[in-house]
Amino acid sequence: MEKSSRLRRLWGKYKWIIPASFIASLVFSLTAIALCRVRGFDGMESYAVFNIGADIVSLCICTVLLYSLAQDKDGFSAYTVTFAMLIFFTAALLFSDAAWWVVEGISGLRLWNLLINVFRFIVTTMLIFYFWRYVVTALRLDGAYRRIADIIMNILLVPAVLACFANLFVPLYFSISDDGVYFREPLFLWSQLYFGIGLVIATIGFFVSEVPVKDRLITASFVLIPVFNQIITLYSFELSTEYCAMLISIVLVFGVLVTKREKEHIAMEKELYEARVNVMVSQIQPHFMYNALTSIAMMCRIDPDTAQEATVTFAKYLRGNMDSLRQSSPVAFEQELEHLKKYLYIEKLRFGDMLNIEYDITATDFRLPLLSIQPLVENAVKHGVGMAEDGGTVKISTRETETAFEVIISDDGLGFDVSAPIKDDGRTHVGMDNTKRRIKEMCGGEIKIESAVGKGTTATVILPKEGQNFEDTVS
Secondary structure: OOHHHHHHHHHHOOOOHHHHHHHHHHHHHHHHHHHHHHHHHOOOOOHHHHHHHHHHHHHHHHHHHHHHHHHHHHHHHHHHHHHHHHHHHHHHHHHHHHHHHHHHHOOHHHHHHHHHHHHHHHHHHHHHHHHHHHHHHOOOOOOOHHHHHHHHHHHHHHHHHHHHHHOOOOOOOOOEOOOOOOEHHHHHHHHHHHHHHHHHHHHHHHHHOOHHHHHHHHHHHHHHHHHHHHHHOOOOOOOHHHHHHHHHHHEEEEEEHHHHHHHHHHHHHHHHHHHHHHHHHOOOOHHHHHHHHHHHHHHHHHOOOHHHHHHHHHHHHHHHHHHHHOOOOOHHHHHHHHHHHHHHHHHHHHHHHEEEEEEEOOOOOOOEOOOOOOOOHHHHHHHOOOOOOOOEEEEEEEOOOOOEEEEEEOOOOOOOOOOOOOOOOOOOOOOHHHHHHHHHHHHOOEEEEEEEEOEEEEEEEEEEEOOOOOOOEEE
């Protein structure tokens, strides 16, 4: 599918984001633990010790979740990246919270207290921004509402971050006393403005979204937990519920993500299996079997040895088609070529000297879906040289470019007008359609067709090198 191919290219461009988030979260966790060991817990209130411990545990869980996402490259999507950024900024917020409890009330660490709180306010703002991005992807928001909402969230993000940064010089939202104690300033409520606007926009999104109600309720539950936490901790400086609110939200969304991926994986496996069945069936159509058996029957009288060889070859050809049902990953090109030669051997029996076959194989070290070349060759034989009065030549070539491997099937047959509408003639295009789909889905590749009436047709299969990291999988 075009979407799958696009996501493969997107992963190639931004594949560093999730691993980098995991490494950063791991650094946050280790740093928080190191700070606690250096500071110790002497003279610290019990609720502060509890909050620090809970923050570190939550940090470790965020790190594990990011590690899981980093390992699952096949599940990459805009939803996954947005969710990873949500986890990352949650981890950053948890780290800043733990660090704050460590330095709070120590006059000698007043500057560190100031820096940590500025960092915490900025991270909170970024978390709200990526929460909105999560709502957009989870609820599949689009149209005029999303465009307007994106403009609002993007424009307000810059002044919101700058206002947080300004606290380094002017006590807008908070101040740190000379003895190292944090105090909220009267303008603290303004720091919640971006949060409030984001909440209103997200809430409207729940109503304008067209996704099923169940999905909207799941997303809404992720909103309500932080909201309740914000209300509870607005004027509380002791027992914090921030860590548990974030942890519950992240675990909830991660559970939904895992379930969603599992369903998509099962659906994709089913679609690929059906595609393999359709390809296999399309290559053993009754007319082909009839023609093959007729040719072998004729050979039994005039050339028994050739008939015997043809029978064995035909049996191996059928066996290869049946084996394709169990093959769920790309195979080596040499395997596909051997199967293709069996097919062409049988067709050669039928067409005789009217069918010439040429090979120009300069590259073989690549993989492709099983039975993905045969539909192209079959079209070249059947619609190209097979309909020409004097027959013709089918040429199979391979080559390696800087970024891809290419398989070229060309013929000097009748050709056709590529701009003309495709005729609906039943099963003729089933094999071709499934081949295009499987090459995109399994290798991120594509097929290009060039043809001219009276001059022949050339089909080029392009297989990107970045899609060649596969192992044999027989289900």
